[in-house]
Structure formats: structure tokens, C-alpha cells
Amino acid sequence: EIQLQESGPGLVKPSQSLSLTCSVTGYTITSGYDWSWIRKFPGNKMEWMGYISYSGSTNYNPSLKSRISITRDTSKNQFFLQLNSVTTEDTATYYCARHNWEGVMDAWGQGASVTVSS
């Protein structure tokens, strides 16, 4: 059974970078599918941020394209989110998920709460 788990700092200062790790067990991220980051803001709005494919190519939400980077470490079966120049508006719960061939996220991590505050 596939499992995903987010980890990283829960507090980031404005103008700094937010970095999160998604550790995947039960499936090798280079075997297939795309691997996404999604965030849920206070008040429930959800936003797809981007993904890295099994081959290593990336696809980002145009609204974040200048600030976001998704990378991976295949030896550890992990992928990563970096979001630069954060503001308080980036305060959210961040989820990693498997993005299947149908185009939907069918397996999710439990989420990591990140607050941007000085």
C-alpha cells in the first residue's frame, strides 16, 4: 500500500524559502505517475502547486512559476517542494500526493501545516 508523508519546518519567516519533503513508501516514484504538491489555505481554498513526473520533468501552476521548484532524490524515494520569497499569504497546509494517469490525485499524505510569520 502506498503511503506519503510530508515533513519540514512548521514556521517560516517572510521573504525566506519554504522547503518540504515528501517521503513515499509502497511505490517507487520513478516507476510511474506524477508526484504533486497541493496546498489548502485557511478558509478551505485548495490550490494545486505543481508536480514532478516519474521521468523527472516538472509542471507548475502558472501563478507560482517564478517562485516554485519541485525536485527529487530517487535514492531515497523522496520529492521536495521549495517555495521562495514567501509571504503570510503562503500560510497553509501543504499536501503531497500521487497524480495518476487519469489526472486525479489518488493517494495523499496527511499534510504539513506551515505558518509564515516573523
Add this chain to the structure above:
Amino acid sequence: IQLTQSPSLLSASVGDRVTLSCKGSQNINNYLAWYQQKLGEAPKLLIYNTNSLQTGIPSRFSGTGSGTDYTLTISSLQPEDVATYFCYQYNNGYTFGAGTKLELK
């Protein structure tokens, strides 16, 4: 594509037939999914491609729709169905609706 869900809050009784609506700002071409999220949990995929039931999801959940208008129906509401429900389109980019919070009356 923007998605508008209605109602934002729905109160219903156990056993009720419940209908949730999702309307797109453009044609979604049936690339519409529904997620259930309970408090403190990750979202769970219920329905994809408008009406395909994800493995393991009870048959009381069903989806219909076409064009810009889509519906999630729970045929007989159970206490464990209390959650927020999000629609999600993947026809043009990937966007979510704002959610419908379902509570017991």
C-alpha cells in the same frame, strides 16, 4: 477554469438523499472528480471522470453531469459522511472548488 460549489453548508439527517453541486466557468468535458475531507485527515478521492467510483468507496456515492454542471449524490446519508466535499477539474489545468461542508441535522 473556476469551480463554484453549492451550497457552501448543507445540513441533513441520517438516511437523507443528499445532492451537492459543482459548476464550472467553462466546459469541463467530464474531467471532474470529487474528494471527501474529514477534519484533520487527507482528502479522499471518491469519484473521477464524473461518474467513476474509486475503489473501496461505498456505492451510496455517485456522480453525474456534463458540460459545466456536475453533481455528487449520497443516496442515504450516514454519520461517517460528515465532511467537506470538494470538486476538482482536470480538463484545463487543475483547480478545486471551495467546498461544501456537510453536517448532520
